[in-house]
Amino acid sequence: MQKIIAQAKDFVRDENGITALEYGLLAGLITVLLIASMKIIGTGLQTVFQDVASAV
Template sequence: MTPFHRLRRDRRGATAIEYGLIAALIAVAAIAAMKGLGGKLQMTFSNVSSNMKVS
């Protein structure tokens, strides 16, 4: 059997690539969620800070 045929039958590399793509998708979703939440958190902390200065 030629090396090309052995490589074609081997599925371990495909599984590793699939897991890598899933991890990348999760990372992109987490970054997007943090980016969207970041502005709201900054506004909340600013409001808390300004209310503490007034008190």
């Protein structure tokens, strides 16, 4: 029984899984920000090209 308790304590103290989770969340956040910025930039570029096409 003491071996199980010791293994459980070691599992709780282990931070490798937490670090991987943090990196995963960070990668997800960066992806969301990139998609949002590309959408905003794309909309702006579309407007610019439409204005140029209208002027021509």
